[in-house]
Amino acid sequence: MSVPSEVESAGRASGIQMTAVTHDRYGPPDVLKMSRMAVPSPEPNEVLLRVSTSGISRGVWHMMTGLPRLVRVASGLRRPRQNVPGMDVCGEVVAVGSEVSALQLGQRVFGIARGSFAEYAVARASHLAPAPAEIDDTEAGVLAESGLTALQARDSGGIDGRVRAGMRVLIIGASGGVGSLAVQIATLRGADVTAVCGGSKRNFVKSLGAARVIDYRTEDPLAQGERYDVILDGAGGASLNALRGALEPRGTLVFVGNESGGTWTGGYGRPFAYQLRMAWGEKRFVNLLVRTNSADLVRRADLARRDGLRPHVHASYPLSGVPAALEELASGAVAGKISIHVNKQEHR
Numbered sequence: 001m002s003v004p005s006e007v008e009s010a011g012r013a014s015g016i017q018m019t020a021v022t023h024d025r026y027g028p029p030d031v032l033k034m035s036r037m038a039v040p041s042p043e044p045n046e047v048l049l050r051v052s053t054s055g056i057s058r059g060v061w062h063m064m065t066g067l068p069r070l071v072r073v074a075s076g077l078r079r080p081r082q083n084v085p086g087m088d089v090c091g092e093v094v095a096v097g098s099e100v101s102a103l104q105l106g107q108r109v110f111g112i113a114r115g116s117f118a119e120y121a122v123a124r125a126s127h128l129a130p131a132p133a134e135i136d137d138t139e140a141g142v143l144a145e146s147g148l149t150a151l152q153a154r155d156s157g158g159i160d161g162r163v164r165a166g167m168r169v170l171i172i173g174a175s176g177g178v179g180s181l182a183v184q185i186a187t188l189r190g191a192d193v194t195a196v197c198g199g200s201k202r203n204f205v206k207s208l209g210a211a212r213v214i215d216y217r218t219e220d221p222l223a224q225g226e227r228y229d230v231i232l233d234g235a236g237g238a239s240l241n242a243l244r245g246a247l248e249p250r251g252t253l254v255f256v257g258n259e260s261g262g263t264w265t266g267g268y269g270r271p272f273a274y275q276l277r278m279a280w281g282e283k284r285f286v287n288l289l290v291r292t293n294s295a296d297l298v299r300r301a302d303l304a305r306r307d308g309l310r311p312h313v314h315a316s317y318p319l320s321g322v323p324a325a326l327e328e329l330a331s332g333a334v335a336g337k338i339s340i341h342v343n344k345q346e347h348r
């Protein structure tokens with residue numbers, strides 16, 4: 001699909017039509033449908049992107065289903081406020097708001113957009129960064145959300161909590177989008193990494209650099225008698241006592257989310273309770289709330305450029321395949337991320 005000249009020249013998209021995945025109610029993937037709608041116009045601090053690729057994530061699933069109900073505070077109490085889902089994005093800047101100076105027309109960028117399951121999407125300029133030339137659009141389109149989470153998890157807790165050479169690190173949920181990147185980042189920093197995943201994904205996780213891989217279905221990773229400087233929990237099924245028992249006296253537990261819990265708070269309730277219980281003592285608990293900012297996106301791009309860190313793309317779907325991609329994510333079979341090809345171009 002070529003960029004309409006009206007979009008590129010006028011900096012707005014009034015009256016121009018695009019294809020998008022939409023939903024007007026919460027529910028499973030079958031609430032999604034393909035629609036024709038107007039191309040959005042960027043606000044003064046935003047840019048309009050011609051979307052090349054985007055990514056599937058648990059965040060998209062929660063916004064689609066409206067579960068746990070706590071997410072509706074942000075997404076709309078009765079129905080979705082944003083009727084085009086999708087966050088991860090790689091694309092070309094085709095229009096810029098009046099206050100944007102850091103990004104230019106024609107620039108290839110990646111980051112977080114509003115409604116990236118569409119041919120065009122708007123994004124805050126501060127939520128984007130130039131896409132590294134070393135990776136293609138498929139990889140760049142799944143890089144931001146999980147990449148920021150993994151990067152900020154490594155940095156959590158201040159100087160004492162940062163992963164560095166010689167540290168012993170346990171990563172629970174190591175085959176997922178966040179976990180697979182966290183294994184690579186911690187290994188690059190010289191940490192001794194033990195990864196936890198299902199046995200079918202052992203070879204994949206081992207290839208990322210983990211020194212040891214534990215199959216959680218046959219072994220309890222927290223009952224091995226080992227102690228870790230940092231535990232990154234991306235699964236959420238373990239008790240706090242078990243997690244604390246596997247930490248060094250001054251260790252740090254980083255909680256990055258889970259799919260457990262009830263209808264109202266889901267996986268959000270447990271980490272806040274854990275945080276209160278660990279408020280006193282030398283062991284530290286970090287309930288990671290990811291911040292989207294261009295500085296960390298640039299750092300993430302540098303890891304790809306300088307250190308060869310790549311997201312693993314489990315599968316790719318066309319825009320019409322978003323419901324099927326979300327079903328595959330929910331199946332638990334995904335290792336890494338799923339990419340959605342929208343207007344994908346071969347990158348040179």
